[in-house]
Amino acid sequence: MDRIQKLLEAVDRWADYTIELRRRIHENPELSYQEFETSALVAGELARLGIPYVESPVKPGLIATIDSGKPGKLLLLRGDMDALPIQEETGLPFQSKKAGVMHACGHDIHTSNLLTVGAILNEMKEAWTGRIRLVFQPAEEHGGGGREMIKAGLFDEMPDCCLGIHVWPDKQGRITLGRGYRTAYSDGCTITVHGRAAHSSKPQEGVDAILIAANIVMALNTITSRNLDPKDGANLNVGTIKGGTAPNILADEAVLLCMMRNVNPDSREVMFKRVEEVCKNTAAAMGGSCDTDFLRSYPAVYNDPAVADFLYDTLREHREALFQGLGEPPENYLNEAPEQMLAAEDFGYYGQRVPSCFMFIGTGDYAPAHNQKFQVDEAYIKFCTRVMALSALEYMNR
Numbered sequence: 001m002d003r004i005q006k007l008l009e010a011v012d013r014w015a016d017y018t019i020e021l022r023r024r025i026h027e028n029p030e031l032s033y034q035e036f037e038t039s040a041l042v043a044g045e046l047a048r049l050g051i052p053y054v055e056s057p058v059k060p061g062l063i064a065t066i067d068s069g070k071p072g073k074l075l076l077l078r079g080d081m082d083a084l085p086i087q088e089e090t091g092l093p094f095q096s097k098k099a100g101v102m103h104a105c106g107h108d109i110h111t112s113n114l115l116t117v118g119a120i121l122n123e124m125k126e127a128w129t130g131r132i133r134l135v136f137q138p139a140e141e142h143g144g145g146g147r148e149m150i151k152a153g154l155f156d157e158m159p160d161c162c163l164g165i166h167v168w169p170d171k172q173g174r175i176t177l178g179r180g181y182r183t184a185y186s187d188g189c190t191i192t193v194h195g196r197a198a199h200s201s202k203p204q205e206g207v208d209a210i211l212i213a214a215n216i217v218m219a220l221n222t223i224t225s226r227n228l229d230p231k232d233g234a235n236l237n238v239g240t241i242k243g244g245t246a247p248n249i250l251a252d253e254a255v256l257l258c259m260m261r262n263v264n265p266d267s268r269e270v271m272f273k274r275v276e277e278v279c280k281n282t283a284a285a286m287g288g289s290c291d292t293d294f295l296r297s298y299p300a301v302y303n304d305p306a307v308a309d310f311l312y313d314t315l316r317e318h319r320e321a322l323f324q325g326l327g328e329p330p331e332n333y334l335n336e337a338p339e340q341m342l343a344a345e346d347f348g349y350y351g352q353r354v355p356s357c358f359m360f361i362g363t364g365d366y367a368p369a370h371n372q373k374f375q376v377d378e379a380y381i382k383f384c385t386r387v388m389a390l391s392a393l394e395y396m397n398r
Contacts, residue, residue, distance in 0.1 A: 003127040003397075004321050007389055010120040012325075015382040017119075021045070022112040022381065023094040029083030029101045029108070032139035036060045038081045042115060042136050049119050051134070057152040058145060064134040066122050068396075072130025075395055076159040076354070077388065078347065079114030080107045080140035089372040104374040106167035106363070109381055111136060113165070117389045128396035133159065144298065146346040155353055161307055161395060162356040164347045165388050169369060170362030171330040172380045173323060175315060175387065177359050178338045179305040184233075184261040185268045186344030188295040191216065191279050193243070195288045197252035206250035207287040210243045213254035215286065217241070219278045220258070227274050232267040235342050236260050236275075261342045263300065299348035304355035311357055312336065314394045315387070322386050326379065330362070343369075361387060 021041075030038055039060035046053045046064050053064035088095050088102035096102045118134045135154065139145030168176065193213050198206025217238050224234045236258065243254030258275070262268035276292045283290035315322065315334055323329050350356045361384050364377035 003124065003393060004318060004390070006124065006127065007120065007393055008321055008324060008386070010123060011382050011385050011389060014116045014119060014385070018112050018116040018381055018385060019378050021115065022108050025108040025111055026103050027094050027097050029096050029098055029103045030081075031085060031101060032082045032142040032145065033059070035081040035138050038111065039136065039138070042081075042111065045115050046118070049122060051118055051122055056149055056154070058138065058148045061138050061145065061149055062136040063154065064118060064136075066118060066125070066132045066134070068125045068129050068131065070129040072128070073160040073396060074131050074133065074157065075392055076133045076135060076162040076350070077114060077117060077392060078135040078137055078146070078162060078164045078350065079110040080137045080145070081111050082107055082139055082141050082145070084141055084370060086370070086372050090375050092375065102372065104371060105141065105369045106376065107140065109167050109376060109384065110165065113381065113384050113388065116385050117392065120385075120389050121392060124393070128393055130396050132392060132396070140346050144346050144349070146349040150349055150353065159354050162350040162354050163388065163391055163395075164350070164356075164358045165384055166345070166358065166360050167363045167376055167384060168360040169365045169367065169374070170360070172362055172364050172377050173326065173383055174330050174333055174335060174362035175359055176335040176338045176362075177303065177308055177311060177357065178335070178340075179303055179308045181263055181300045181340055182303050182358060183301040183340070183345050183348065184235075184263050184342045185265065185300050186298045187260045187268070187272075188297060189258040189260065189275055190293040190295075191256040191258060192291045192293070193254040193256070193283055193288060194290065195250065195252050195254075198250045200248045200250060203250060206252075209251040209254040209288060212283050212286045212288045212290070213241055213243060213256055216256065216279050216282050216290070219282050220275065223271060223274045223278065227270060228267050233263045233340060233342060234261065234267050234271060236271065261344070263340050263342070298344040298346045299352055301345050301348045301358050302351040303357045304351070307355050307357045310395065310398070311359070311391055314391060318390055322383065322390070326383060359387065
């Protein structure tokens with residue numbers, strides 16, 4: 001029996017385990033940096049499977065290593081564990097038991113899938129060389145868990161390659177990969193406008209911070225249309241404005257929260273510069289002042305072209321194996337020319353340091369990610385397992 005057929009049989013054998021584990025995690029979602037029950041469940045399964053692991057200094061992350069006993073490359077596989085502050089409305093029999101918390105982005109699947117991939121590759125040590133590191137990461141949604149784990153020493157021994165997957169609301173079985181930048185830089189800005197309070201019957205004695213804020217919002221929305229190349233796909237959004245204490249008082253302060261997304265680093269820097277100029281100059285022109293506090297957040301995910309080429313070749317060569325028992329592949333099952341997404345993903349921190357690739361895998365388009373009705377076709381969870389396990393197995397045999 002060749003290694004591909006052996007892998008397929010193992011995936012089928014572990015498929016019910018993966019779904020059962022996914023449902024347990026889905027019922028008990030935990031927010032960023034609070035994934036202690038999930039981490040304990042993972043640790044217990046790793047111990048039962050005989051896969052050694054250590055606790056990350058970034059709690060409650062876990063790092064497991066499978067050693068083939070033969071010299072070779074070091075491959076890192078990553079799965080994130082955190083959920084979102086959303087009230088679930090799927091009506092599933094294993095719906096979240098925690099009010100206001102839900103796995104609405106598939107991290108329950110990423111975690112259970114990574115455990116199963118680890119179990120299979122641990123069984124098949126004779127079929128590959130080198131070592132495979134499994135990273136169960138906290139806080140992808142909020143807090144940059146990937147960044148913090150790297151700062152805490154995750155890359156003290158540099159991997160040769162990092163791979164990750166993300167279930168996606170797309171046609172079942174469609175794999176979106178792409179080369180180069182795949183997601184956007186995602187950054188925040190807190191804009192604090194300072195005015196001078198006065199009675200609304202004597203506006204000439206004050207400086208209205210809310211009026212300044214309103215003009216800043218209008219001016220900020222010209223940045224993407226007038227200062228950036230339309231092909232750069234930049235996006236700027238002011239999501240909240242807070243200010244004032246009473247209707248008959250000119251507000252002396254207003255605070256705006258802004259989100260900025262850019263697909264390349266050059267447009268990102270232009271946007272930082274123009275936001276600061278627009279805010280401060282608009283405020284000054286109206287008699288007030290303004291502070292801007294930027295939060296440089298997640299970098300864009302970058303798919304190394306050489307790694308992407310290898311994955312395209314591998315997934316194309318083993319098309320029949322990937323879809324065995326699942327029916328015909330969807331049209332354009334291997335999306336080779338996807339548009340760059342404006343979504344953010346902290347796997348970008350991995351790609352800044354190590355040749356990496358991140359794959360989006362269609363598991364049914366029922367509702368958008370981060371939606372209270374988000375769900376997946378569980379029959380295609382084992383497709384995710386096949387994609388990740390096959391990619392890892394063939395990479396280690398290159």
